[in-house]
Amino acid sequence: MKTLQVLGTGCAKCTKLAENTEAAAKELGIEYNLVKITDLTVIMSFGVMMTPALAVDGTVKVVGKVLDVAELKKLLV
Amino acid sequence: MNVDSAPSPQVSMRRYLMLGGAGLIVWWGIYHGLAPFADWFTYRLLALTQGTRLASAIAFFVYEVPKVLMLLTLVVFFVGIVRSFFTPERTRRVLAGRRESVGNVLAALLGIVTPFCSCSAVPLFIGFVTTGVPLGVTFSFLISAPMVNEVALVLLFGLFGWKVAALYLGSGLAIAILSGWVIGRLHMEHYIEGWVTAVQLGDAELPTETVSWAQRFHYGAEAVRDIVGRVWLYVILGIGVGAGIHGYVPEDFMASFMGKDAWWSVPLAVIIGIPMYSNAAGIVPIVQALLEKGAALGTVLAFMMAVIALSLPEMIILRKVLKPQLIATFIGVVGLGILFVGYLFNFIF
Numbered sequence: 081m082k083t084l085q086v087l088g089t090g091c092a093k094c095t096k097l098a099e100n101t102e103a104a105a106k107e108l109g110i111e112y113n114l115v116k117i118t119d120l121t122v123i124m125s126f127g128v129m130m131t132p133a134l135a136v137d138g139t140v141k142v143v144g145k146v147l148d149v150a151e152l153k154k155l156l157v
Numbered sequence: 158m159n160v161d162s163a164p165s166p167q168v169s170m171r172r173y174l175m176l177g178g179a180g181l182i183v184w185w186g187i188y189h190g191l192a193p194f195a196d197w198f199t200y201r202l203l204a205l206t207q208g209t210r211l212a213s214a215i216a217f218f219v220y221e222v223p224k225v226l227m228l229l230t231l232v233v234f235f236v237g238i239v240r241s242f243f244t245p246e247r248t249r250r251v252l253a254g255r256r257e258s259v260g261n262v263l264a265a266l267l268g269i270v271t272p273f274c275s276c277s278a279v280p281l282f283i284g285f286v287t288t289g290v291p292l293g294v295t296f297s298f299l300i301s302a303p304m305v306n307e308v309a310l311v312l313l314f315g316l317f318g319w320k321v322a323a324l325y326l327g328s329g330l331a332i333a334i335l336s337g338w339v340i341g342r343l344h345m346e347h348y349i350e351g352w353v354t355a356v357q358l359g360d361a362e363l364p365t366e367t368v369s370w371a372q373r374f375h376y377g378a379e380a381v382r383d384i385v386g387r388v389w390l391y392v393i394l395g396i397g398v399g400a401g402i403h404g405y406v407p408e409d410f411m412a413s414f415m416g417k418d419a420w421w422s423v424p425l426a427v428i429i430g431i432p433m434y435s436n437a438a439g440i441v442p443i444v445q446a447l448l449e450k451g452a453a454l455g456t457v458l459a460f461m462m463a464v465i466a467l468s469l470p471e472m473i474i475l476r477k478v479l480k481p482q483l484i485a486t487f488i489g490v491v492g493l494g495i496l497f498v499g500y501l502f503n504f505i506f
Contacts, residue, residue: 089276089279089280091276093276120279120280120283120356121352121355121356123280124280124283124284124356124357124358124359125356125357125358125359126359127246127358127359127360127363128280128359128363129245129246129249129277129280129281129283129284129285129358130244130245130246130272130274130277130280130281131276131277131280140363143244143246143363144244144245144272144277145379
């Protein structure tokens with residue numbers, strides 16, 4: 081079970097990253113729990129200043145950009 | 158584009174360089190064919206008479222639209238590659254604990270090359286001020302980042318030439334440096350919303366993957382897709398309006414109310430510019446047409462800076478972290494700087 085946390089205050093790019101992450105996880109067929117974190121205080125506690133960002137099992141893997149599904153799959157395996 | 162299918166970094170580097178070189182030659186060829194093409198299109202294909210209003214408007218539009226879009230694509234691509242070397246995190250580390258004056262200059266310069274979007278203004282602001290970047294230095298960054306941007310510079314260069322672009326770059330940086338310094342001197346730290354200081358910027362390791370050149374090219378291409386994809390319509394609309402003014406508004410029409418002799422035109426331009434929200438892509442072609450019809454350079458530059466640097470949506474976003482007094486000071490100081498630049502250029506030219 082992987083915990084996928086998409087950090088973002090609700091901008092268009094954040095939604096896109098969440099969608100791509102979900103698609104990547106489904107394609108890999110892994111068990112996952114995707115959470116969108118919109119609370120700025122929590123986002124900042126990850127050390128992230130540029131949204132969107134993605135944390136996998138609590139570790140920040142992507143900052144400030146939207147990766148496509150293929151790139152995300154590599155981060156999730 | 159699949160970056161990882163490349164067999165080795167060296168091969169992929171060479172491949173990208175060759176592709177880039179070939180692309181540049183094609184770009185150059187097309188770029189120099191644009192003026193003859195616009196003439197051919199207007200006077201041969203449409204068979205319009207030279208010197209008529211319609212012909213002049215159409216020739217302007219057919220030449221300027223592809224020219225500006227091509228310049229934009231090229232510059233955004235290279236700026237994208239340059240930006241792949243910078244992150245807000247790295248910029249924050251450079252600025253943390255800097256002395257003010259030096260910090261203001263560095264912050265304004267880094268504002269040009271650090272990837273920034275106004276949607277990240279709040280986390281960036283908090284991240285900066287809670288980790289020892291002085292408030293004024295933070296403001297220098299926040300002023301420079303939107304105002305001195307590659308889209309504005311390309312359009313100014315394309316439509317006015319390098320001198321005006323350089324003036325804009327120089328005065329934009331000066332405003333960012335000085336405004337930030339003044340805000341720092343005013344010691345307004347207690348006008349930051351209380352909850353901000355409670356936020357802890359985590360110091361977890363962020364991914365610092367070594368970026369290959371293939372990825373940097375990829376990043377540049379992404380920037381083109383993102384930025385040009387967002388502004389192309391504004392460029393066309395702006396040049397369309399500009400072409401209309403170019404062809405149909407009489408010479409010296411603007412001189413009476415946006416000319417040099419109308420002293421009140423500069424403050425008026427700033428006041429009208431602040432609530433207006435347009436990106437540089439839409440505003441510059443209109444500004445160019447105004448200038449051509451007798452408006453003074455300082456006045457139109459002031460208008461453009463006020464539109465780009467002081468936008469209402471950004472103020473609303475920043476209101477989350479700044480108390481009204483600090484926002485008002487921010488608008489006041491930057492507005493005064495723009496006013497000064499406007500008068501200065503009207504005086505010089």
